[in-house]
Amino acid sequence: MLIELDxxxxxxxQGRANEVNALTDVSLTIAPNSMVCxxxxxxxxxxxxxGILGCVFPPTSGRAAIAGKQLSRLPDRFLTIHRRQTIGxxxxxxxxxxxxxxxxxxxxxxxxxxxxPKARKQRAGALMTQLGIxxxxxxxxxxxSGGEMQRVAIARALINDPPxxxxxxxxxxxxxxxxxxxxEIMAGLKAAGKTVVIxxxxxxxTGHRAIEQLITIKDGRIHVP
Amino acid sequence: MIQQxxxxxxxxxxxxxxxxxxxxxxNGGVMLVFAAVIFLLASFQMLTSTLTKxxxxxxxxxxxxxxxxxxxxRQESMPLAYREKLAGIFGIRKIVPRIWGYYFDESTLxxxxxxxxxxxxxxxxxxxxxxxxxxxxxxxxxxxxxxxGAALLAIMNQGERKAFSLFRPDLTLKPLTIIGxxxxxxxxxxxxLMLMNMNxxxxxxxxxxxxxxxxxxxxxNPAEIDTIAKKIAARLPDTRVLxxxxxxxxxxxxxxxxxxxxxICLLAALAAFIILAWDKASGLSPEERxxxxxxxxxxxxxxxxxxxxxxxxxxxxALAYLLGCxxxxxxxxxxxxxxxxxxMIGWSVLRPALxxxxxxxxxxxxLIFCFSVLPYLAATVIPAWRCAxxxxxxxxx
Numbered sequence: 001m002l003i004e005l006d007x008x009x010x011x012x013x014q015g016r017a018n019e020v021n022a023l024t025d026v027s028l029t030i031a032p033n034s035m036v037c038x039x040x041x042x043x044x045x046x047x048x049x050x051g052i053l054g055c056v057f058p059p060t061s062g063r064a065a066i067a068g069k070q071l072s073r074l075p076d077r078f079l080t081i082h083r084r085q086t087i088g089x090x091x092x093x094x095x096x097x098x099x100x101x102x103x104x105x106x107x108x109x110x111x112x113x114x115x116x117p118k119a120r121k122q123r124a125g126a127l128m129t130q131l132g133i134x135x136x137x138x139x140x141x142x143x144x145s146g147g148e149m150q151r152v153a154i155a156r157a158l159i160n161d162p163p164x165x166x167x168x169x170x171x172x173x174x175x176x177x178x179x180x181x182x183x184e185i186m187a188g189l190k191a192a193g194k195t196v197v198i199x200x201x202x203x204x205x206t207g208h209r210a211i212e213q214l215i216t217i218k219d220g221r222i223h224v225p
Numbered sequence: 226m227i228q229q230x231x232x233x234x235x236x237x238x239x240x241x242x243x244x245x246x247x248x249x250x251x252n253g254g255v256m257l258v259f260a261a262v263i264f265l266l267a268s269f270q271m272l273t274s275t276l277t278k279x280x281x282x283x284x285x286x287x288x289x290x291x292x293x294x295x296x297x298x299r300q301e302s303m304p305l306a307y308r309e310k311l312a313g314i315f316g317i318r319k320i321v322p323r324i325w326g327y328y329f330d331e332s333t334l335x336x337x338x339x340x341x342x343x344x345x346x347x348x349x350x351x352x353x354x355x356x357x358x359x360x361x362x363x364x365x366x367x368x369x370x371x372x373x374g375a376a377l378l379a380i381m382n383q384g385e386r387k388a389f390s391l392f393r394p395d396l397t398l399k400p401l402t403i404i405g406x407x408x409x410x411x412x413x414x415x416x417x418l419m420l421m422n423m424n425x426x427x428x429x430x431x432x433x434x435x436x437x438x439x440x441x442x443x444x445x446n447p448a449e450i451d452t453i454a455k456k457i458a459a460r461l462p463d464t465r466v467l468x469x470x471x472x473x474x475x476x477x478x479x480x481x482x483x484x485x486x487x488x489i490c491l492l493a494a495l496a497a498f499i500i501l502a503w504d505k506a507s508g509l510s511p512e513e514r515x516x517x518x519x520x521x522x523x524x525x526x527x528x529x530x531x532x533x534x535x536x537x538x539x540x541x542x543a544l545a546y547l548l549g550c551x552x553x554x555x556x557x558x559x560x561x562x563x564x565x566x567x568x569m570i571g572w573s574v575l576r577p578a579l580x581x582x583x584x585x586x587x588x589x590x591x592l593i594f595c596f597s598v599l600p601y602l603a604a605t606v607i608p609a610w611r612c613a614x615x616x617x618x619x620x621x622x
Contacts (some may be wrong), residue, residue, distance in 0.1 A: 056522060057616055077526060084524025095519050099247045109523045111240055114233035156523070 001067040001086065001163045001195060003030040003053060008062035010048050010220075022048040023059070023220045030197060032163075035190040035210050038199040040217035046199035047168055049217065053197060054166045055083040066164070084109060088157030092169035094149045096156075098142025102133060105141045106155045113160075127155040131185070147178045154185060165189055167198045171205055179204045186210065237529060241536035252537075255502070256545045262498055263549025263597050264556070265491045265564075270593060271553055271585045272562045278584040280476040284414075284469060286352055288321065288441035289450050291467045292457060302436040303464065310460055311442070316453050318445045321346050322437040324426040328391055328419070333380050339419045341426030348443045356415065360405030365422045372405030376416035394431045401425070495597060503604040514612065521617035527610070534609035535602070542598040549597075550590065 010023040023045045030036050038046045052059050055071055058079065064071040066086060074082060096105045106127065107120040115123075128134040131151040136144055141152060150170065157165055167186070171179035179202065187210035190196050198205055206214060216223040245252050294303035308320050324341040343365050344353045354362055363370035373381075383389065383403065390398040407415035427434060444453050450468050458466045517530055556562055 054522075080521070080524060080526050083522075089522055095515075095522075097516060097519065100243075104243075108520065111236040112233055112525050112529045114229035114231075114236065116232055117236075117239075160524070 001032050002065075003164070003195065003197075004063070004065045005029075005049075005052070005059075006063040008052060008059040008064055010045075010052060010057075011060045014060065021220055023052070026062070026217075026220075026222055028215060028222060030195060030213070032195055033190065033193055034212050035186065035196045036198070036213040036215060037206050037208075037211045038197065038215050038217060039201055039206050040199075040223075041201060044217045045220040046217055048220075050166050050168050050197065050199045053164075054087045054089060055079045084113070084160060086162050086164055088160065088162040088165045090150075090153050090157050090165065090167040090170050092172045094153045094173075096141040096149060096152055098140060100141055101138050102128070102136045102141055102144065102148075102152050103138065105152055106159055108156065109160050123159060124155065127158055131155055146173055147181070150174060150178065150182060154182075158189070162194075164195045164197070167196070167200075169200055169202075170198060171200060171202045176204060183208045183210065234532070237532045238536050241533045241540065244533065245537055245540060252541055256541050256548070259498060259542065259545035259597070259601065260548040260552070262491070262495050263546055263593065264552045266495065266596065267550045267553035267593050268556050268562060268565060269491065270589045271557045272565055274584045274586065274589060275557060275562075277477050280414075281473055284473050284476070286356075287469055287472065288347075289444045289447060289469050290442035290454050290457065291472075292440040292442065292461065293438065293465045293467070294463060295465050296463075300438070300465070302432055302438050303440070305435050305437050307461055307464070308440060311440075311457060314453060314456050314460070316444050316446060316449050317442055319346070319348055319443040321441040321443070322423070323439050323441050324423060324430070324432065325438045326426070326430050328429070330391070333382075335377075335380055336417065337377060337419050338417050339421065339426060339429065341421050341423045342441070343423065347441075356407050356411050357405045358408040360403070362405055363420060363422050363425070365424075367422065369399070369401045369425060370404045370421065371401050371425075372407065372420045373403055374407050374412060374415040374418045375409040376412055377419065378403070378406055391429060393429060399425075399429050492596065495600075499600045499604045502601055503608060514615075517613055517615075518617045521613075527613045530613040531606060531610055534613075535606050538602050538605040539598075542601040546594060546598050550593065554585075 005026055005028050008023060008026045009021070012018075012020040012022055026045075026049065038049060040046045051057055052064050052071070053066075055066075055074075056079075058064070058072050058074070062072065066082070069082065071079065071082070097108075100108075103121065103124055106124045107115075110120045110123070125134070125137075128137060131154060133144075133148055133151045133155070136148055136152075141149065144152070150173075153170075157167075165186070171182055174182060183205060186196050186198065187208070190210060198211075200206060205211070292303070292307070293300050294307075295301070305322055308322065311317060311320060321342055324339075326339045328337045328339050329335075330337060344362055345365065347353070357372060358375065360372065362372050381389065387403045388400065389403070390400050393399050401421070405420075407418065421429075423437075426432070432438075442453070442457065444450055450470065454466045454468050458464070520530060521527075556564065
């Protein structure tokens with residue numbers, strides 16, 4: 001799916017004393033079936049850009065579109081529906097619900113879609129086997145290792161089979177071996193036809209061979225060296 | 226499409242159930258407190274309905290019209306000859322003279338109700354016999370026989386003895402013998418009752434032979450009670466004419482007044498609980514806010530999150546409602562509403578020992594539901610809606 005941003009800006013707390021210009025006049029195009037890395041220091045605006053790409057919130061101004069559909073004009077409900085059909089999220093903190101089991105965490109996105117328990121288990125089972133966490137199915141997510149949590153988060157992002165995967169600092173809490181392992185999984189997803197966008201300042205990510213496009217963000221603007 | 230929608234709501238219900246289970250300690254505590262408040266409210270409602278029904282059942286045996294003479298706003302004895310003045314009023318089936326008075330016993334510090342009439346002259350006089358648990362009704366030609374209420378028998382502490390004495394107004398002793406005891410389930414009206422014949426009552430109260438305290442009028446057609454009562458009042462202007470519906474209404478007013486007073490106190494407790502629930506729901510914990518944020522980012526709509534809250538609150542409050550109402554039923558049926566008897570039945574020395582058969586209508590249950598479950602749902606779902614509408618990124622930051 002083609003991702004297009006045209007003169008996108010995002011201002012938090014607009015009109016208040018604590019107003020923050022997180023993104024200013026950002027324009028970029030991400031081709032379908034590509035693997036892109038958004039690079040930049042902490043606070044540069046990477047996560048905000050990822051949030052707009054992921055339909056978490058609309059831009060303050062400018063045009064953001066996925067496969068030609070304008071996100072900036074969609075009301076909140078349709079943004080949510082578009083998000084669950086199109087986007088798979090992987091977070092820095094994994095954002096699992098620790099008291100739920102691994103299986104329950106992975107199948108969370110399927111509940112509001114009305115997928116029956118048997119079908120949910122089948123789809124999650126295939127992903128867990130693929131990612132090597134099948135033996136942790138019934139474990140509470142709060143009681144597994146960091147690497148396993150990362151895989152659970154990946155499985156959860158893939159459970160709806162979305163065409164776009166967004167990852168926000170996915171290797172921040174992983175050692176180098178697990179980070180490389182993660183990047184190999186992402187490369188595999190790209191090879192399977194998905195568009196992968198990773199926000200990171202980790203050299204293991206930015207320097208990975210599968211990354212096709214490196215976009216540097218500085219102070220909320222795309223930085224051209 | 227419909228299958229998918231149904232499946233979606235089953236999934237959400239399943240999630241709500243597991244969410245309740247995950248926080249089982251907190252939710253269990255809330256449910257128990259809520260159930261306790263509902264138990265108190267339902268107990269009062271059931272006890273009021275039960276007592277009103279019991280009074281109605283017992284009063285079904287009472288005369289349709291009672292005539293008493295009033296002077297200076299107070300009741301006094303009336304000439305027996307008033308009976309003749311009512312002759313010719315169409316619809317009167319029977320007029321039965323009665324003596325009704327009170328006796329204060331200094332040894333037990335209790336007031337006894339003394340009643341005398343001739344059951345054989347009453348239209349359904351034989352029915353009075355069925356109210357006895359043991360023994361006989363006093364004969365009309367005998368001397369010094371009484372039938373008494375079960376509560377009265379207990380407080381008199383007679384043991385195996387049947388004979389006792391009461392003081393006449395001139396302080397001479399009137400010897401009496403217990404020959405019958407009324408059933409405890411009629412205690413509401415017979416608990417403090419001492420039934421004797423007219424001669425003994427006149428002797429005990431030093432009442433002249435030509436006077437009684439009231440006349441009981443039985444009518445042929447109950448639909449004409451009010452019309453006949455008006456005719457009697459016109460013929461005997463110095464009397465008070467009471468109809469059975471009026472007496473029943475007085476009982477209802479007394480029970481409803483007591484129940485209403487207590488209900489106001491309990492509703493205040495319920496209101497405090499609802500305010501607490503609102504306060505708790507509007508200030509979600511960081512963990513709960515984070516959960517909402519994660520679910521929203523994963524594609525859950527605001528309506529889905531609200532549906533979880535709705536199911537959680539409905540399950541919790543419905544369970545509390547069932548628990549509270551069941552406990553109230555058991556409290557009234559098997560423990561004779563022990564917690565509220567003094568408030569509802571009175572603080573008299575002679576407390577009626579009723580065997581209550583709970584009487585509760587669908588309307589009562591609906592009323593309790595509306596005053597408990599619905600406010601709780603509103604108090605938890607509305608604040609949850611405010612939290613569910615926050616942007617998902619704000620919730621997980």
